[in-house]
Amino acid sequence: MxxxxxxxxxxxxxxxxxxxxxxxxxxxxxxxxxxxxxxxxxxxxSISRYENFTYSNCSYVYSLFRQEIARELELYKFGLQVIPYEGGAQIIKNADGSYDSMGTYWHGDANRREVERFNKRDATAMERLDRDIVRQCKFIKPLLMRTPPDPTSFKPRDLMELLYLGQRFYGIGKQRMHETLRFYTMSVADYLNEYLENDALKSYLAGGATVGTALGVYSPGTAYVLLHHAMGDIDGTVGAWGFPRGGxxxxxxxxxxxxxxxxxxxxxxxxxxxxxxxxxxxxxxxxxxxxxxxxxxxxxxxxxxxxxxxxxxxxxxxxxxxxxxxxxFRGSSGKINIALDSLPSFKGIPANSPCMTGDIHISQSMDELELAYDDWKAGKWSQKPYLDILIPSLIDPTMVPEGKHWMSVFVQYCPYKLAEGEWNETRKQAFGQHIVDRIARYSPDFKDKILHMEIRTPKDIENETGMSEGNIFxxxxxxxxxxxxxxxxxxxxxxxxxxxxxxxxxxxxxxxxxxxxxxxxxxxxxxxxxxxxx
Amino acid sequence: MTNVNNQRPLYERPILETAFYPSYKHLIQNDQYEEWGGYTTLASFASEGQEYFSVRNACGVYDICPMLKYRISGSDAERFLNRLMTRNIKKMLPDRVVYCVWCDDNGHLIEDGTLFKFSETEFRLCCAEHQIEWLLDSAIGYDVDIEDVSTDIAALAAQGPVSCSVLKKMGFSGVDNLKPFQLAVFSQLGFDVMISRTGFTGDLGYELWVNSSDAAALWEALFEAGKSRGIRMIGSTALDMLRIEAGLIMVDVEFMSCFHTVRHLREKNPFELGLHWLVDFNKGPFIGRQALLKAKQNKPQRQLVGLDIDWNKQADSALIYDSKDCSRQIGEITSALWSPVLKQNIALAFLDAPFYEGNKSMWAEVYLHRECLWERKVFECRVTPKPFYSPERKSLTPPEDL
Structure with missing residues (x-):
């Protein structure tokens, strides 16, 4: 040696x-x-898999990275630049078969008025939901950069740390203590049901709580994952997400x-x-x-x-x-990166809407999301999966040749172990094709624009990154x-x-x-x- | 006249124009736009000083369309509102308005606003922040209909010593008989105008409420009648000066609604804001009653008071100390004003107990920006009763014919 x-x-x-x-x-x-x-x-x-296109191959958005680390390690001096994205859209299929979308906006009143189109009460309830999620984030955030105490240890440091945790917990007041204890054990569906009525809006929010977790929206414990979407920030804007320039x-x-x-x-x-x-x-x-x-x-x-x-x-x-x-670990997520010849259009989203620059979602209801989970349990990729669709090239044009775009599609659920047998190239392509077909239902011109696809099943994620069963967390x-x-x-x-x-x-x-x-x-x-x- | 910008899609133009905006657009001289509740409003039209004095001297008009308006009706309307509000709503007579606050179950203040009673079964709540979720959820079990009519109704506040004369000139005969907080409907213009003797300026004044489709006609008639009487549109800067002189609190300035507070203990109860008189424990159950009963047992740790500050420099955002060396902070100023009508340096401030009572001496630490240099000054100040300014004409019925 x-x-x-x-x-x-x-x-x-x-x-x-x-x-x-x-x-x-x-x-x-x-x-x-x-x-x-x-x-x-x-x-x-960010590895190029096709000509002059750069993908964010696995993780694809930035928010949670601790500011203090970035500052201490001088990442901004070493070229890191993070651009917040604004907007986002939930495509909505109307009862008569026509399409609409519920957009999210940087402007609070615009955002409220947009939700009001679908549900007046929810537009205001959203504010209370945001408040309560930010409250939970405020409670947990200082713990992120601390070593957890061992509750069975009598070492002074563990005792001090437990005391710190206890003081923080008691410091939030009785009512919020009750709320916090419930929050940590609830399902995201039950949690959102206490605030909102509109199913599409709920599914837009709930889908994110199942990311990287082989649990359904009705599974207890999923509400907590909401925090992983809200506790980050970009330049002090809590809950904001951004794209690092260059992926x-x-x-x-x-x-x-x-x-x-x-x-x-x-x-x-x-x-x-x-x-x-x-x-x-x-x-x-x-x-x-x-x-x-x-x-x-x-x-x-x-x-x-x-x-x-x-x-x-x-x-x-x-x-x-x-x-x-x-x-x-239970790998449950897939990822597809797609090089596009030009910008696709989506049913219900106006062509020049800034909502396109954010996350696009097509799941229509909580039940649809739960059924997506049922497919995973049966060892199949979801027939109607939760898709987190982003087109980062709308914000960062340096990742693609001029006029072209790339699309990042996060897929929940895709099993690590398929019921029909081991993952192989044929099954992987079939999975990719299924997702393309799903998106094409909401974007008729999408298929014709595809130049290249990088399909990643949990097996691929495991093989490349080493993360067991391809679990992203x-x-x-x-x-x-x-x-x-x-x-x-x-x-x-x-x-x-x-x-x-x-x-x-x-x-x-x-x-x-x-x-x-x-x-x-x-x-x-x-x-x-x-x-x-x- | 139409609101052209309101026709554009939300993602191109997130901010709306009020029903009166096309009418007064031509009066905007200095483009001091300010967004309020998702609407284009003005901090000032031309001169905030002139706008301020129009209310204390003649008639100033403020566009209150962005206020939220909720129609609350049904056989349980009164019972529902009595349980929602800390005030006794059952004592209200028809055609009256009351100032009221409402709290959550913890006794934390949600908002303040004005409640209009048309009959036992028909009310309107007017406030600055969206409440529909709270109203609907509080109405479970009550036979009551709640409807957001904010965009259906347009409203102007016409305030100042000649406001009554201007309204009479418009043909609203009998308007001078309205007592403070009384309302009546007038139809002399060919459409219904509900006029309430209310306002946010501490002066004689009225608020005029019409269907949004009648907004332009109302504005034209008002300004035609008032043009020889010094009528002016006023912006929010002047309004803020006026309401500070009147000692009136403002949401997000003196208190933050518990709908939005994230930090623990930032919520306020009515006692801390000095609104004891709005809480009636004898009226039966209401939301937050138990918590407020408990809170009432002890004196508030902090309370909002009026301050009179030495010298003439406005003490915006100043911290208050118990001594001139500024070693122990005992409070902070929420709103400050050099009062042009009182020639007095006034402020609303939160002070710790026991400083909000009695006449203890205290000092305000003020930072002054003078010719690109910051100077720190410490001024002595003292608690002084609110309202700072309360002219007799405010409550005189009928008002002086000017």
């Missing part, structure tokens, strides 16, 4: 791995990042450049097959090529299952192996897998049973989304253990 050249080895150049790497390198450590793919970024990539790959590129500029090293085509562990201590990593690298400090950006699968079971407690095995975001339960009770502080082996992926608190918080939190814990902590 090679003599130790690096103080720390980070496994995986996803955004969290890079965030952790940046912090450790800036703290004075000599850091090496190992990436199995020929490119960095993990699920935060999501610009985030990992800025992280990479920041890391390199501070003296770090990245090796691509260097997948890790094993963590080398001796007597409970990490000693290095073994690459797929057979090469071994020595290191007393290793940070795994891989999800919890893959991390523990790469350790000799002799070195791990049995229950930890089992917990890692049973951590719920490195594990579902439900209460049993959050905070001190994420990823494993007792190991929710970015440490593992192996001394010197840490975890920084989204399997850890606070979970998935391009947030960077797990990476930053893990780096903080590493530095604390090294006596360099703040």
């Amino acid at each position: 090679k003599k130790q050249q690096y103080d720390a080895v980070i496994v995986g150049a996803g955004h969290n791995g890079l965030v952790a790497a940046c912090y450790l390198q800036r703290a004075g450590l000599k850091v090496l990042v190992l990436e199995k793919n020929p490119h960095i970024g993990g699920a935060t990539t 999501m790959g610009s985030v990992s590129k800025a992280l990479n450049d920041s890391f390199i500029a501070s003296g770090g090293t990245v090796r691509v085509d260097a997948g890790v097959s094993d963590f080398i562990v001796e007597k409970g201590k990490v000693k290095g990593v073994k690459l797929e090529s057979g090469e071994s690298l020595s290191a007393n400090l290793v940070v795994s950006g891989m999800d919890v299952r893959r991390t523990f699968n790469a350790i000799d079971p002799n070195e791990l407690p049995k229950w930890v192996i089992e917990r890692a095995k049973h951590f719920r 490195q594990g579902e975001l439900t209460m049993d897998q959050l905070i001190f339960n994420r990823p494993i009770p007792g190991y929710a502080q970015y440490r593992s049973p192996i001394a010197g082996l840490y975890m920084c992926g989204s399997s850890n608190h606070p979970g998935g989304g391009v947030m960077g918080a797990p990476g930053a939190n893990a780096a903080r814990e590493v530095l604390l253990d090294l006596g360099k902590g703040k």
Whole structure:
């Protein structure tokens, strides 16, 4: 085995791995990042798959990334530019077969008047819903960049942290405590039903709460996922989403450049097959090529299952192996990136409406969304899936040749395991074709404009990014897998049973989304253990 | 006249024009547009000083179309409203208007507004923020119809010492018999004009309510009658000056509706705003009663008061301290004005207990921007009764014939 050249080895150049790497390198450590793919970024990539088109291949919008991380790591100096998008539309099929759309607008009164066209009461109720969701976000936001306390521990730090949590909770007042406790256990459908009447409006909001989660809109616990859509911000506008100029790959590129500029090293085509562990201590990593690298400090950006699968079971407690095995991934999302010859039109959306620059949705009702989930349970892709359709080139023209466009289509649900058999090229194409047909029902000129498609099933996502079962969050975001339960009770502080082996992926608190918080939190814990902590 | 911009699709033109906008468009001199409730309104038409004085001196007209108007009718209308409002609505006589507030179950203020009673079964609520969801949800179990008639009804406020004379000149004979907070319907113009002796200026004044289709005709008749009496359109800057002098509170300035507060404890109850007189615990159940009963047991920790500040510089957004060295903050100013009619530096301010009572001395920390340099000043101030300005003509019936 090679003599130790690096103080720390980070496994995986996803955004969290890079965030952790940046912090450790800036703290004075000599850091090496190992990436199995020929490119960095993990699920935060912009790789051209067709001529001069750039896609955001996996993750496709930016909001949750912690501002403090971006500032501390100088990502804006390294080229990251985020442009908020405004608008969005829910296509509505009228009873008489004609089409309309309910747009969302930057202007509060315009937005209200638009909803009023469909339901006067809901137009005002939306304001109360927004208020209550922002209240929940305000409660949880400060926790994102903190290490969760272990509720069974009597260590001063855990007790202090529990006290902090408790004080925050009691600080919100009786009524909001009741509301919060209900919120965390409710289904998104039940939650929205308490506010809204219009089914299309509810489905527009509810669909987002099932993203990356193999649960339906009526499944308890899904209301919480609403927060993952609302707790981010762009330039202080809470709940706003944006496009990084050049695609999501610009985030990992800025992280990479920041890391390199501070003296770090990245090796691509260097997948890790094993963590080398001796007597409970990490000693290095073994690459797929057979090469071994020595290191007393290793940070795994891989999800919890893959991390523990790469350790000799002799070195791990049995229950930890089992917990890692049973951590719920359950791939349920697909992604299709489409190069378009020109801008398609949508039924019910006026051609020059700014609503086109935002997210377009075609699901008509909560029941339709629940049925979409039923298909997943049966091992099929949804006949009428929840689709989050965006045309980022309307805002960022640099991603496509002039006059052309690209469309990002997020699909919920698409199973990791098909009932009819393993995923293969034929089934993958059939899945892609099904989605194209679905969109074409609402966009008659869409099919003729398709130049290229990148179809990604959960299997593809797993194969490329390594995320188990292709779960986009490195594990579902439900209460049993959050905070001190994420990823494993007792190991929710970015440490593992192996001394010197840490975890920084989204399997850890606070979970998935391009947030960077797990990476930053893990780096903080590493530095604390090294006596360099703040 | 038509509102051309209102015909454009929402995504091209999110802001609407009021029913009167085409009538007074030609009077807009300095393009001080201001959006209010999704409508194009004016901060001032020409000169805010002149507009202010038109109300204290002659007749100023303010477009109140963006206000929300809800028709509340049905056999349970009164019972429903009595449970909604903190005031005793059963005491209201027909053809009367009351100022009222309503709260949520926590006793937190939702909004303030005016309630018009036409009969036991027919009311109209007028306020600044959208309430339809709250009204409908509160009406569960009541035989009551609630309808948002905001765009069906257009309204102007005509305020000032000669306002009554102008209305009489328009042919509304008997309008001078209207007592404060009384209303009547007049049809001399060939269409119904509901006139209420109400306003937001603390002066003699009336509000005129018509079907939106009659808006242009009403405006023409009003300005024709008033043109020799100094009538003017006024913008929101002048109105704000007037309402501060009258000691009237404004939503999103003195309080934020609990519909919008995100931070815990930012909500206000009526007592904190000094609106004790609007809460009637003897009338039977109403929304927020229990919470307010509890709140009433203790003095409010903070309360809104009027302040009189030394010197002549308007103390906008100033923080209030208990000593001149500004070491302990005891409150803050929500609205401030150099009052042109009183020649006094006044403000509405929230003060901590016990400073809102008695005549304790306190200091306002004011930042003045003078020729591109910020200067910090500390002025002594003291609690003073509201309203700051309350002319006799405000309540005189019939008003002086000017």
